[in-house]
Amino acid sequence: MQWQHICTREDLVAGSGVAALINGEQVALFYLPDQSPPLYAIGNHDPIGGANVLSRGIVGDVNGELVVASPLYKQHFSLLTGACLEQDHVSVPVWEVKLDGDKVLLRPLPAALNRTGT
Amino acid sequence: MTDDNTVLPTSGNLVIIGNGMVGHHLVKTLVEQGDASPWTIHVFAGENRPAYDRVHLSALFDDQTPEDLCLSPAQWYRDNRVTLHLNDEVVEIDRDHKTVITAGGVRQDYDALVLATGSYPFVPPIPGHDHENCLVYRTVDDLDAIKRCAGNAKRGVVVGGGLLGLEAANALRLLGLETHVVEFAPQLMPVQLDETGGALLRKEVEALGVHIHTGMKTELIDAGEQHTLRMNFEGQAPLETDMIVFSAGIRPQDSLGRQSSLELGERGGIVVDNQCRTSDPAIFAIGECALWNNQIFGLVAPGYTMARTVAAVLNNQAGDFTGADMSTKLKLMGVDVGSVGDAQARTAGARCYRFQDEVAGVYRKLVVSEDQKYVLGAMLVGDCDAYDTLLQYMLNGIPLPDNPASLILPAGDAAPALGADALPDGATICSCHNVSKGAINDALDGGCCSLGDIKDATKASTGCGGCAALLKSVVDAGLEARGVEVNNHLCEHFEYSRQELYHLILVGGLKSFREVRDTHGKGLGCDICKPAVASILASIHNDYILEPEHVGLQDTNDVFLANMQKDGTYSVVPRVPAGEITPEKLMTLGRVASKYDLYTKITGGQRIDLFGARLEQLPLIWEELIDAGFETGHAYGKSVRTVKSCVGSTWCRYGVQDSVGMAIFLEHRYKGLRSPHKLKFAVSGCTRECAEAQSKDIGVIATENGWNLYVCGNGGMRPRHADLFATDLSDQQLVQLVDRVLMFYVRTADRLQRTSVWLENLEGGLDYLRQVVIDDTLGIAAELEAQMEVVRERYQCEWRTTIDDPQKLKRFRSFVNAETPDQDIRFVRERGQPRPATEEERSDLIETVSV
Ligand code: SRM
Ligand SMILES: Cc1cc2nc3c(=O)[nH]c(=O)nc-3n(C[C@H](O)[C@H](O)[C@H](O)COP(=O)(O)OP(=O)(O)OC[C@H]3O[C@@H](n4cnc5c(N)ncnc54)[C@H](O)[C@@H]3O)c2cc1C
Ligand code: SF4
Ligand code: FES
Numbered sequence: 001m002q003w004q005h006i007c008t009r010e011d012l013v014a015g016s017g018v019a020a021l022i023n024g025e026q027v028a029l030f031y032l033p034d035q036s037p038p039l040y041a042i043g044n045h046d047p048i049g050g051a052n053v054l055s056r057g058i059v060g061d062v063n064g065e066l067v068v069a070s071p072l073y074k075q076h077f078s079l080l081t082g083a084c085l086e087q088d089h090v091s092v093p094v095w096e097v098k099l100d101g102d103k104v105l106l107r108p109l110p111a112a113l114n115r116t117g118t
Numbered sequence: 119m120t121d122d123n124t125v126l127p128t129s130g131n132l133v134i135i136g137n138g139m140v141g142h143h144l145v146k147t148l149v150e151q152g153d154a155s156p157w158t159i160h161v162f163a164g165e166n167r168p169a170y171d172r173v174h175l176s177a178l179f180d181d182q183t184p185e186d187l188c189l190s191p192a193q194w195y196r197d198n199r200v201t202l203h204l205n206d207e208v209v210e211i212d213r214d215h216k217t218v219i220t221a222g223g224v225r226q227d228y229d230a231l232v233l234a235t236g237s238y239p240f241v242p243p244i245p246g247h248d249h250e251n252c253l254v255y256r257t258v259d260d261l262d263a264i265k266r267c268a269g270n271a272k273r274g275v276v277v278g279g280g281l282l283g284l285e286a287a288n289a290l291r292l293l294g295l296e297t298h299v300v301e302f303a304p305q306l307m308p309v310q311l312d313e314t315g316g317a318l319l320r321k322e323v324e325a326l327g328v329h330i331h332t333g334m335k336t337e338l339i340d341a342g343e344q345h346t347l348r349m350n351f352e353g354q355a356p357l358e359t360d361m362i363v364f365s366a367g368i369r370p371q372d373s374l375g376r377q378s379s380l381e382l383g384e385r386g387g388i389v390v391d392n393q394c395r396t397s398d399p400a401i402f403a404i405g406e407c408a409l410w411n412n413q414i415f416g417l418v419a420p421g422y423t424m425a426r427t428v429a430a431v432l433n434n435q436a437g438d439f440t441g442a443d444m445s446t447k448l449k450l451m452g453v454d455v456g457s458v459g460d461a462q463a464r465t466a467g468a469r470c471y472r473f474q475d476e477v478a479g480v481y482r483k484l485v486v487s488e489d490q491k492y493v494l495g496a497m498l499v500g501d502c503d504a505y506d507t508l509l510q511y512m513l514n515g516i517p518l519p520d521n522p523a524s525l526i527l528p529a530g531d532a533a534p535a536l537g538a539d540a541l542p543d544g545a546t547i548c549s550c551h552n553v554s555k556g557a558i559n560d561a562l563d564g565g566c567c568s569l570g571d572i573k574d575a576t577k578a579s580t581g582c583g584g585c586a587a588l589l590k591s592v593v594d595a596g597l598e599a600r601g602v603e604v605n606n607h608l609c610e611h612f613e614y615s616r617q618e619l620y621h622l623i624l625v626g627g628l629k630s631f632r633e634v635r636d637t638h639g640k641g642l643g644c645d646i647c648k649p650a651v652a653s654i655l656a657s658i659h660n661d662y663i664l665e666p667e668h669v670g671l672q673d674t675n676d677v678f679l680a681n682m683q684k685d686g687t688y689s690v691v692p693r694v695p696a697g698e699i700t701p702e703k704l705m706t707l708g709r710v711a712s713k714y715d716l717y718t719k720i721t722g723g724q725r726i727d728l729f730g731a732r733l734e735q736l737p738l739i740w741e742e743l744i745d746a747g748f749e750t751g752h753a754y755g756k757s758v759r760t761v762k763s764c765v766g767s768t769w770c771r772y773g774v775q776d777s778v779g780m781a782i783f784l785e786h787r788y789k790g791l792r793s794p795h796k797l798k799f800a801v802s803g804c805t806r807e808c809a810e811a812q813s814k815d816i817g818v819i820a821t822e823n824g825w826n827l828y829v830c831g832n833g834g835m836r837p838r839h840a841d842l843f844a845t846d847l848s849d850q851q852l853v854q855l856v857d858r859v860l861m862f863y864v865r866t867a868d869r870l871q872r873t874s875v876w877l878e879n880l881e882g883g884l885d886y887l888r889q890v891v892i893d894d895t896l897g898i899a900a901e902l903e904a905q906m907e908v909v910r911e912r913y914q915c916e917w918r919t920t921i922d923d924p925q926k927l928k929r930f931r932s933f934v935n936a937e938t939p940d941q942d943i944r945f946v947r948e949r950g951q952p953r954p955a956t957e958e959e960r961s962d963l964i965e966t967v968s969v
Contacts, residue, residue: 011934015670016677018929021936029934032642045942050957051686052940056674060644063610069645071674071682076645 003098003105012039012104017055017068019044022106027095028055029104030068030079039099040079041106043092046070048084054092127400128434129156130229133218135208135374137161140405140421141234142169142189147429149198157432159200160226162218164235165257166205168192173418173582175261179289181812181839184258211378213398230400232428233388235371237406237416241364242277246339251346251361255286256368264363268293271360273345275299277336279306283365284450287328290363291451298329298357300349302366305332310446310457314474315499318481322453322500331357370407370414383409392438393431394424402428415442418582419549426552443513443549447498447505447584453479454502459495459512460485468494471523475500482526484508491517496526506588514545538588538595547589550581555592562596569593608869609646612639616794616869620654624865629659630667649673650869653756656792657864658905660912662919663792664926675754678930679916680736683729685943685954688736690716690728691753692743693789696763696781696801697724706746714739717951723760723798725751730952732939734932740917749789749915756870757792758799761785762810766803766820773803775820780849781809784818787853790913791860791906794867794876798833812840815873816856821845825852829859829887832874841877841884844892854903858891861902 006020012031020027026044044052049072057068062085067076076085077092084090097106132148134141141161148155163169170187177187195202206222217227239254241247251271253263264286268274274290276283279301290297299306305316306323320330335352342348342358350356375381375388381397383389387409394402394410404424406416415421420442430437447456463470467488474481480500487494493511498504504526510516511525519525541547543556553576561575572593573579579589606615612635614622619638628634631651635643643651652671656663663669663676675681680688692707707726711718714735716728731739740750752758761784764770766777781801791797800811801818811817817828823846831840844855867876880886889895920926932939945952946959 007934011928013669013929014666018934019932021933021938026933026940034642049684049686051684052942053674053682053686056677056682058645058648058673059642059670060611060648061642062644064641066642067644072684072686074645 003100003107006104006106008104009099009102016059017057019052019055020106022095025093026052027106028057028068029097029106030055030059032059032066035066037098039097039104040066041095041097042068042077042079042082043094045092046072046075047090047092048075048087049073127229128432130158131227132157132159132230132232132432133226133228134159134161134232134234135218136234136236136371136405136407137163137165137169137202137204138234138236138405139169139172139189139418140236140425141232143422144232144234144404144425144429145195145200146190147426148432149200151429151433155433157230160228161195161200161202162206162208162220162224162226163202163204164207165259167258168195168202168204170258172256175255175258176285176289178258178261179292181842186839187258208374211374211401213378213401216400228400230432231402233374233396233401233403233407234405234425235374235407237368237370237414239364240367240369242336242366244336244339246347247364249339249347249362252339253361253363255282255289255363255365261289264289264361265293267361268295271295271346273298273359274361274363275349275357275359276363276365278365278367279303279330279332280309280365280367281307281446281448281450283363284323286363286365287323288451291326291328295360296329297327298331298359299323300334300336300351300357301330301332302335303332306330307455310455310461311497311499312462312483314472315455315481315483315497318474318479318499319450319453319455322479323451326451328451368406368416370409372407375403375407383412387414390424390439392427392440394428394439395431402431404428410439411441413441415444417442417444417446419552420444422550422581423552443546445509445512447502454498454500456496456498456502456505458497458505458509459493461495461497463495465494471526473523473526473528475528484522484526486518486522490522493518493522493525506585510541510545510588514542516540516542538592541592547592548576548578548581548585550585551577553578558589558592559596562593562600567597567602606868608650609644611635611641611643611647614638616650616654617866619651620657620865623651623654624658629655629661631655631671632667643671645673646869649676649756652676653792653794653869656757657909660790660792660909662914663916664920664929669929673754678733678736679740679750679754679920680731681754683954686940687729687943687954688731688733689753690731690736690739690743691721691725691751692748693751693785694725694760695785695789696761696778698763698778698782703746703748706743706748710739710742713742715945715952717953724762725760727753730945730954732932732943733930734939737921737927737930741921744915744918744921750917752789755792756795757790758785758788758797760798761788762798762800762814764802764808766801770803772806773820774822775803775825777801777803777809777818777820780818780820780825783849784816784853784856787910788856788860791864791909793860793864795870795872797860797873813837814840816860818852824848827852827855830873830877832872834872836874838874838878843884843888855891857906858899858902859887861906862887862890862898865902 014033017028017030027041028044030040044055046053053071057071059068066079069076082092082094094109095106169189206220208218209221210219219225239256274295275298276287277300279299287297287299306319336349337352338350345358346360348356348358370387372386372388381389388403390403390408390410394404396403405421424439427437427439445458463485468485471484483497485495496508541555545555566572566575579586607613634651648671711728717730719727721727761781763778763781767773798814799816800809800814802809802811803820811819812828813831813833817840819826825847826845827843828840829843832838944955946955
């Protein structure tokens with residue numbers, strides 16, 4: 001799959017998330033300048049709350065794992081794997097994302113590596 | 119007596135007469151033993167309500183309702199298949215047929231019978247004692263009668279200067295009567311105190327404006343001239359009064375025992391043995407009607423022990439009542455009074471140590487054994503700090519320290535309080551529920567890991583509450599001994615409580631989460647510590663919360679300055695101070711709501727909520743609202759919400775102050791204050807209290823002379839009546855106290871702790887809060903006010919700041935790379951307004967769209 005140019009660095013919010021649309025799918029993009037890598041992309045749809053809100057959650061770490069907490073009912077989703085920490089078998093898709101200069105590039109992770117298979 | 123060999127049946131009908139505290143405790147103990155109980159329980163209650171907490175009866179004069187005092191509601195009896203006959207006294211026990219008969223004509227057979235009929239107030243047979251304005255102080259109905267009578271009275275007299283008499287006197291005082299106490303003995307509380315203690319107590323009580331007359335024998339009550347009644351005394355001038363409350367002691371309610379020829383004591387009381395069995399083996403007596411070893415126990419804890427004894431015996435288990443300790447500790451009109459064991463030094467050879475401080479109003483007496491090895495008793499007036507320690511010395515026979523006097527000398531050179539470690543396992547920690555230190559340790563071993571767990575598991579400290587401090591120290595010590603850190607850390611990133619972190623941030627002058635984390639925390643932070651630190655920073659500095667260094671810390675509601683709804687849309691709540699709104703503004707709200715098709719609802723906080731705004735619509739909506747003069751209502755923040763008001767003196771015929779004006783003033787003064795949890799206020803224009811101020815964190819009720827301030831009320835999940843904090847305040851005094859209370863709360867509360875829970879957990883409670891806020895005992899009042907001033911100065915309407923900043927507005931795009939709204943948000947119409955589509959409606963909608 002091709003890398004797609006989504007937006008630029010200044011569209012991002014340091015320490016937090018924004019939403020983007022890629023091929024009709026909603027992605028939550030998180031920018032953590034302190035971390036390496038600094039960018040993370042997971043599905044924006046919260047499968048538990050049933051609304052497109054994960055980009056609006058608080059990011060942090062739980063036992064060292066980078067996570068976002070859903071703003072609806074506060075479950076944590078791993079920024080690396082998309083897995084929900086509170087509920088087995090619940091997860092959201094993950095994208096590969098990188099910075100090229102100031103450009104933010106995104107591409108779907110190969111289906112085999114994505115827990116949800118979407 | 120019938121056949122001595124009769125063995126008690128172990129199943130069948132169990133009839134309990136009396137549903138007071140002790141009778142109820144028996145039912146509760148039996149019910150909690152499980153479903154398998156072989157007994158069908160029938161309870162006959164003389165009063166017209168299920169058992170209530172008589173010990174805290176006086177709380178009815180302090181904003182509590184009878185429902186607050188209820189021990190278990192009628193439904194609980196039904197749920198547990200216990201038949202409860204309210205308001206139906208048993209008038210006869212037919213022992214031959216094993217039947218009881220009630221005034222209402224109910225006949226009930228029993229296999230076992232328990233008398234828990236308590237006691238009744240003794241009214242000396244003075245001629246005139248039956249006047250309708252002569253009352254007693256024992257039941258909820260009695261207190262109602264007192265309130266009614268006091269409505270038309272100016273002066274009230276309590277006959278009896280004992281413990282209950284002084285409680286009754288305080289009630290009369292709170293009802294606004296000129297209050298007198300008439301005591302036959304030469305001093306107050308002759309049972310518990312000696313002359314010195316009584317004199318000290320008298321001084322303190324008189325300082326509150328209560329008139330004390332000791333050594334007075336009432337001879338006759340007849341009609342008065344200035345007041346309804348006149349009391350005539352032997353050899354003394356008469357005293358006129360409008361009402362009299364008799365509190366001259368209690369007598370066991372043993373009339374059924376007498377009627378059915380059970381063995382009674384010489385001076386009354388139904389004689390029982392160590393199993394609480396009366397002279398009829400099928401009949402038991404417990405509580406204040408029972409006479410054991412020639413003693414009546416006028417306290418609830420021994421009654422509970424009797425109840426548990428009978429529960430055991432009925433279930434064929436061993437049970438033994440072997441007497442009880444009568445030590446007591448209480449607060450009478452603000453004066454601490456404690457009496458431990460043989461406080462009157464009646465034991466042969468007893469020796470006393472005494473300490474008296476006339477300046478501070480403190481008296482302590484220590485009674486030790488002849489060999490000076492053990493504590494026999496103690497008497498404390500004015501300060502009960504030593505009570506727990508002395509009680510434990512006495513109960514557990516702990517040998518006295520080398521210098522026994524150190525136990526009652528003022529702190530400084532005093533012996534340290536007896537640590538939890540020094541207590542033997544058998545030491546009783548909670549006498550109401552008979553919980554020993556050993557039982558607490560067992561519960562800790564069984565998996566309890568907090569004070570709350572222990573209370574649930576053992577019931578310790580859920581009775582009179584007198585053991586709370588001791589219990590906490592035993593639990594903390596127990597946890598520590600088990601290597602459990604007594605942990606109040608915020609989360610895995612900060613090894614501090616919110617209160618500690620607050621101080622570190624304040625003292626260190628820290629301004630951002632990053633600084634706080636780098637100096638005091640670890641890791642990245644999380645959805646617990648980030649909003650908590652954001653809130654602390656806001657309380658101290660009140661910066662704009664969407665500054666780049668703060669934005670990632672906020673809950674989504676704060677980030678987008680609106681409350682997220684279940685479908686990811688937001689609500690918009692502009693401030694409508696005190697609920698007052700011009701027709702023009704009302705029309706603006708209507709116009710904006712209609713333009714953006716928002717669901718519109720009047721809230722419980724006297725303002726208007728517009729629901730269903732998409733992220734990208736928020737700035738557009740707010741721009742229009744701000745243009746029309748609205749500002750943010752902070753419905754999204756842990757911050758000041760609304761100040762509700764009633765219409766007040768400007769319109770209402772009863773109003774005594776301008777409640778709307780005050781509410782608007784308060785709302786503007788405190789808007790924008792961020793705090794551990796949300797804050798709600800209300801102001802009522804008179805005591806009819808139409809604004810429901812007593813359910814708010816800060817409640818203000820107008821009086822003829824100013825304002826009464828109530829604090830720490832709560833609606834919500836666990837409603838709590840606010841406490842009256844100060845009365846008849848001027849506007850200035852009011853805001854000064856509110857400034858201090860709020861800032862002290864902001865400083866010391868836990869994260870997400872409402873003021874109600876905060877106060878309940880504050881050591882020293884309301885008194886302590888008063889000391890800090892009114893008397894400034896910590897010397898921080900000026901600091902608290904100054905800090906409130908900083909917060910107020912830095913107030914800004916966050917929506918206005920946001921609208922004015924194009925960079926900030928970028929945050930409100932639906933997508934960084936597309937202008938389209940979120941297609942998954944779908945509404946249907948109901949009652950003429952939009953609402954989120956349900957799951958099924960949604961799939962229908964999508965199908966119709968895609969075909
Ligand atoms: C809109 C409103 C209901 C209504 O239609 O009337 C409301 C709505 C919400 N309340 Fe409330 N409460 C509203 C008045 C109340 C009241 C009544 C009052 O203030 O007089 C109470 C009880 C009083 C009290 O707080 O002591 C109340 C007790 C709660 C509680 C329980 C708090 C507690 O201490 O137990 C919560 C949950 C919480 O805060 O943790 C809550 C939480 C909420 C939240 C924020 C739940 C959420 O997270 O989504 C609701 C969203 C509001 C929104 O989207 O705008 N709401 N809520 C009321 C808004 C008032 C306003 O103008 O700001
Ligand atoms: C104002 C006040 C403050 C107190 N403070 C304290 C304190 O701080 N600490 C403490 O330990 N104790 C205190 N007490 C005492 C405590 O309340 C009593 O020890 C306790 O209530 C005794 O419980 P009981 O069930 O034996 O009697 P009660 O609570 O008196 O209950 C007896 C019940 O039996 C009913 N009854 C009587 N006869 C019949 C009948 N024939 N048929 C049906 N029902 C009948 C009565 O109506 C009554 O409801 C206080 C008491 C009062 C009044
Ligand atoms: S509280 Fe008093 S002033 Fe206010 S509306 Fe009610 S009756 Fe009128
Ligand atoms: S001693 Fe009364 S609750 Fe513990």
